Amino acid sequence: MGNHNVSYQPSISPPIDQISVEERCARFQSRSIKGETKVAGLKLALSMIDLTTLEGKDSEGKVKQLCYKAMHPHDAMPGIPTVAAVCVYPTMVRTARKALKGSNIKVAAVATAFPSGLAPLKVKLDDTKFAVEEGADEIDMVISRGRFLQGDFNLVFDEIAAVKEACGKAHLKVILETGELSTLDNVRKASDIAIFAGADFIKTSTGKIQPAATMPVTLVMLEAIRDYYYETGKMIGMKPAGGIATSKLALHYLVMVRETLGEAWMNPDWFRFGASKLANDILMQLAKDQTGVYQSLNYFSND
Amino acid sequence: MANTSTPKKPTAKKTVVAQNNGQAEKKQTGSSRIKVQKTYKIFINGQFPRTESGRYYPLTLSDGSIVNLCLSSRKDIRNAVVAAREAQEKWAARAGLNKSQILYRLAEMLETRSSQFIEELQLMGATKEAAINETETAIDRLIYYAGWCDKFNAIFSSVNPVSSSHFNFSSNEPTGVVTIVAAEESGLLGLISVMAPVIAGGNTCVVLASESKALSAVTLAEVIATSDIPAGVVNILTGTRKELLAHMANHMDVNAIYLHSNKAEEIKEVETLSALNVKRARIEFVSNWFEPKEENPYRIQDFIEVKTTWHPIGI
Amino acid sequence: MSKKQDKKHQQQAAEPSLDFSKALIYTPAPESSAHIRLKKQYDLFINGTWVKPSKGGYFETINPSTEQVLAKVAEGTQEDVDKAVKAARAAYENVWSKMPARERAKYIYRIARLIQERAREFAVIESMDGGKPIRESRDIDIPLAANHFFYYAGWADKLEYAFPGKNPESIGVAGQIIPWNFPLLMAAWKIAPALAAGNTVVLKPAESTPLTALKLAEIIEESGLPAGVVNIVTGAGATGAAIVNHPDIDKIAFTGSTDVGKLIQKAIAGTGKKLTLELGGKAANIIFEDAALDQAVEGIVNGIFFNQGHVCCAGSRLFVQEGVADKVIRKLKDRMASLIVGDPMDKNTDIGAINSPEQLKKINEYLKIGVNEGGEVFQPNCSIPSKGYFCKPTLFLNTSQSHRVVQEEIFGPVLAVQTFRTVEEVIEKANNTPYGLSAGVWTDKGSKIFNMTTKLKAGVVWANTYNKFDPSSPFGGFRESGFGREGGLHGLLPYLNLR
Known part of the structure; x- marks a missing residue:
């Protein structure tokens, strides 16, 4: 069941000061990442990507193309890692599973009536079980933001715990949809609820709501993960998703992870980027680093 | 005496006259009675101790009589500073309106005792007209500063438009304990004109009264003692500048000194000793305390500290 | 997920600890100092020109992170201070106090702009001379210094609104002594309000960090500010004492230790000089x-x-x-x-x-x-x-x-x-x-x-914040941390007489 067998007590979540958090993020962004560190950082970021397609018009063809891109980001350049996972709707899991055969790339499925989460619990659990049965390694669920904002924390907690159970061996990422939570205090509360209810990862956004991932929101979530680790020694993963489109920004996120949680989280097991455009931007930067000239997207496959 | 006062404010004065008539008549009619002479004491922490030194100095009055005044010692200063320190935070914490009413109340009480002040000023050499003028001006000045208690902070404060996402404002807090070396030449008005702004700002004070015109100071202390001004807020000592000036300036638990002087050696001594604890030394010499420009809120500002507070603006 | 991760998820570290020593170690990212022009030797900036110290003495200023000598700087003597004060007095009497406030403001605005233009150069020199991280000199010291001039420039023609019921008047010549922790910023904190209020200035930077004040002198020269309005006299304690004790200085502004502040307060006792002190703290x-x-x-x-x-x-x-x-x-x-x-x-x-x-x-x-x-x-x-x-x-x-x-x-x-x-x-x-x-x-x-x-x-x-500074925000202490305020409306008062 959950990471803790007690329900969530709001008092465990400390208040968050927005301005201070923003200042700290500005400090991360003032770090200068150059040379070898930059190349290593870019490759690491690429390896952390959950390459994502979550459109109503997604088709098997589209998903197959994306999976090929996941396994072969840019074959023209040697030494390029694959991405961490491909993230799709449950009905596309089987296609992705098949397309990714032979690689280590995971299949992640958004479930629980993604993106709104406005469905009966039974439907959400069925959605989850279906995705797992189809072969998903990871389930990205959404929390019930409306109920959260109503203060119905126990319901949110119980839903997560139930989905966790339905996941079986699949790992659970809990999407807070921070763009709908309004305050960083709420982000922290929702993070704590998700962690205590059994999340393996916590994730910022569906990508369907603006703002999606931001550095302040991610920092607050990393701090929740850190506090949980301090208390229990258990690691929880983190996935900012949506809005991280440039290499530079991805490196800033890595700086943030590095200075907040340190070495142990600096790998795809514990940190992911949910992104679709980021991979090519990273590839362009890596190519620029090799060739010394700025690149054009025309030279990088767009699946 | 009082019934000869100027008819400027007839209604207000009438009550005074009525109250004082009895006293005055008694004095005139009870000639066979031995007059009770007053012992002039110093005023510390709302009480009237004798100076711990047991010393006195004689003051010859214009009617030829001689009165003895306490020749305060540095230990009296020490005791007064302890009292002022003890009282300071509580006094400062009172609402501006409350301080305002307390000072106004003091002015009311001075008004009812005005005949005594007028009489004493004459005994210390003033003409009747000058004595009346000084007393009335002093009372009015007190009312003037009473009104500032809950207003000066609005005048001297600011909300500062900083560039970052912070709310930033500067407000005023009392400097703390202030020693006042009052004007030698103006025993009542000179004293009130410096004491009032200092306490209006939330400070407490230890006053060294005019040596040659000390009667007003002692009587003022007696009025203060029965007023609503809390014990320790105003402490009044009599004695000589020569002996006490250094101790008024060098005390490490005094935050500011207000010296009325135009004597180079006094100023230098006070400023030099103030450096011991970075005391604020406000030196001035006013030749005419009656001038309207001598009452202004900047005298309050001289004994306040600007405190700037920052807080983030966020959600 | 991998077995490795499953294992990790089950792992219960006895002493959970975070390791910041390995991943993503930042490779050196030095700010270039190639474009920095430093002279081998700096003279005193008096009356709008560079003059040699009267006794011919120079001292070295070093880079505390390399221990290398950056430049030699003139040791100002009492005679030099006297020259500077005379220049400041003449500039005050003849030019600065007579200039319409609005025109005065324009010069101060111009200085702000010139600092902004040369911000990177100032930041690099500040870090070389004082040892502070380039991130701070670049993001905090130099922009704040420019902003301080910009802020006070605007006050020059509005002083009567700052003190209701009073007629503010300039004081005359201000002697200013600043510390080594924020060299340019402290110079700005001192010079900007003094000029806005209509005073002229003799400023001594700290002996270990004189360079940005000397670069500021270059900017002041470039700005066309009338000669003698700002004079920069470098030197150590004796030079500072010569400023403090100079009879024709009307106001002393000092930022530094409480011990030295007390010496200054004592030294000017009885002279009638106005004084502001911004001293130590233990917050x-x-x-x-x-x-x-x-x-x-x-x-x-x-x-x-x-x-x-x-x-x-x-x-x-x-x-x-x-x-x-x-x-x-x-x-x-x-x-x-x-x-x-x-x-x-x-x-x-x-x-x-x-x-x-x-x-x-x-x-x-x-x-x-x-x-x-x-x-x-x-x-x-x-x-x-x-x-x-x-x-x-x-x-x-x-x-x-x-x-x-x-x-x-x-x-x-x-x-x-x-x-x-x-x-x-x-x-x-x-x-x-x-x-x-x-x-x-x-x-x-x-x-x-x-x-x-x-x-x-x-x-x-x-x-819920700390160490924030802004030109509009008054700064200064209670008790032995000094008196007078710098910054904001309240920062004007120490440079004015209220009639």
């Missing part, structure tokens, strides 16, 4: 258990390690409420592990070089004192360069009010930590010092903030 930074703790930890770090702790308003006494003390200290230690100490010119450096060998010696003495007093020392396991003057960020845990490291201003990256239980207790302890410059309060409860901010005896109180 309390107070963390309540209901605070936003992670942000409070940032505030603690920013409070004490900003500018190597060479900050008069540094939050050098930490008070943590007992219920969260362990948590906060743990977070603080982890945060300190990610601080980078080293080359000030590296854009990633958090803590640069200690300003001078003398200051490093003083800090090291306090480290010894702290140990001898039984304080528990913590320093992160970071490397520091072998050359130059460096000090690791340091905590003294389990201290009390009676420890010297708690009472005395160390002026380095050294934080004394105490715990407390109640509001009353911490207010009493926070105020239990002769200083009163600044304080910090961290709590999520509004009414508690106002309770604290009104009761703390300090000229600047940062609530």
Whole structure:
């Protein structure tokens, strides 16, 4: 069941000061990442990507193309890692599973009536079980933001715990949809609820709501993960998703992870980027680093 | 005496006259009675101790009589500073309106005792007209500063438009304990004109009264003692500048000194000793305390500290 | 997911600890100093021109991170100071006090703009000469200095609105002595309001950090400011004393140690000179258990390690409420592990070089004192360069009010930590010092903030933030931290007589 067998007590979540958090993020962004560190950082970021397609018009063809891109980001350049996972709707899991055969790339499925989460619990659990049965390694669920904002924390907690159970061996990422939570205090509360209810990862956004991932929101979530680790020694993963489109920004996120949680989280097991455009931007930067000239997207496959 | 006062404010004065008539008549009619002479004491922490030194100095009055005044010692200063320190935070914490009413109340009480002040000023050499003028001006000045208690902070404060996402404002807090070396030449008005702004700002004070015109100071202390001004807020000592000036300036638990002087050696001594604890030394010499420009809120500002507070603006 | 991860997920570390020593170690990212033009030797800037010191003496200013000599700087003597004061007096009488305020403002605006144009150059020189990280000189010192000129320029023709019922008048010649911790910024804090109020200036920068003030002199020259309005006289204590004691100076403004401040207050006793002092501090930074703790930890770090702790308003006494003390200290230690100490010119450096060998010696003495007093020392396991003057960020845990490291201003990256239980207790302890410059309060409860901010005896109180500065915000101390304010409307008063 959950990471803790007690329900969530709001008092465990400390208040968050927005301005201070923003200042700290500005400090991360003032770090200068150059040379070898930059190349290593870019490759690491690429390896952390959950390459994502979550459109109503997604088709098997589209998903197959994306999976090929996941396994072969840019074959023209040697030494390029694959991405961490491909993230799709449950009905596309089987296609992705098949397309990714032979690689280590995971299949992640958004479930629980993604993106709104406005469905009966039974439907959400069925959605989850279906995705797992189809072969998903990871389930990205959404929390019930409306109920959260109503203060119905126990319901949110119980839903997560139930989905966790339905996941079986699949790992659970809990999407807070921070763009709908309004305050960083709420982000922290929702993070704590998700962690205590059994999340393996916590994730910022569906990508369907603006703002999606931001550095302040991610920092607050990393701090929740850190506090949980301090208390229990258990690691929880983190996935900012949506809005991280440039290499530079991805490196800033890595700086943030590095200075907040340190070495142990600096790998795809514990940190992911949910992104679709980021991979090519990273590839362009890596190519620029090799060739010394700025690149054009025309030279990088767009699946 | 009082019934000869100027008819400027007839209604207000009438009550005074009525109250004082009895006293005055008694004095005139009870000639066979031995007059009770007053012992002039110093005023510390709302009480009237004798100076711990047991010393006195004689003051010859214009009617030829001689009165003895306490020749305060540095230990009296020490005791007064302890009292002022003890009282300071509580006094400062009172609402501006409350301080305002307390000072106004003091002015009311001075008004009812005005005949005594007028009489004493004459005994210390003033003409009747000058004595009346000084007393009335002093009372009015007190009312003037009473009104500032809950207003000066609005005048001297600011909300500062900083560039970052912070709310930033500067407000005023009392400097703390202030020693006042009052004007030698103006025993009542000179004293009130410096004491009032200092306490209006939330400070407490230890006053060294005019040596040659000390009667007003002692009587003022007696009025203060029965007023609503809390014990320790105003402490009044009599004695000589020569002996006490250094101790008024060098005390490490005094935050500011207000010296009325135009004597180079006094100023230098006070400023030099103030450096011991970075005391604020406000030196001035006013030749005419009656001038309207001598009452202004900047005298309050001289004994306040600007405190700037920052807080983030966020959600 | 991989088995490896499953295993990790089940793993229960006995002592959960974070490791910041390995991944993504930042490669050096030095700011270029190629475009910096420094002369081998700097003369005195008096009456709009560069003049040789009367006794021909020069002293070296070194880069504290490399111990290399950057330039030679003139040692101003009493004669030189006299020349500067005469120039300032003449400029005051003949030009500056007669110039319409609006025109005066334009010169000050122009100086602000020129600093902005040459901001990067100033930042690099500031870091070379003083040892502060380029990130701070670039993002804080230099922009703030320019902004300060810009802010006060606008006051020049509006002074009558600042003091209702009064007619503000300039004072005359101001003698200004500034410290080495924020060289250009302190020059701006001093010069800008003085000029806006209509005064002329003789300024002495600190002997270990004179270069940006001399570069400012170049800008002033370039700006066309009338000769003699600003004079920069470099030198050490004797030069400063010559300014303090000069009979034709009307006002002294000093920023520096409380000891020297007291000497100055004493020296000008009886002279009628106006005085403002911005002196030392030993600020309390107070963390309540209901605070936003992670942000409070940032505030603690920013409070004490900003500018190597060479900050008069540094939050050098930490008070943590007992219920969260362990948590906060743990977070603080982890945060300190990610601080980078080293080359000030590296854009990633958090803590640069200690300003001078003398200051490093003083800090090291306090480290010894702290140990001898039984304080528990913590320093992160970071490397520091072998050359130059460096000090690791340091905590003294389990201290009390009676420890010297708690009472005395160390002026380095050294934080004394105490715990407390109640509001009353911490207010009493926070105020239990002769200083009163600044304080910090961290709590999520509004009414508690106002309770604290009104009761703390300090000229600047940062609530849920720390070490913030702005030209519009008055700065200055209570008690032995000095008197007078710099910045904002209140910063005009020390440079005016109110009639």
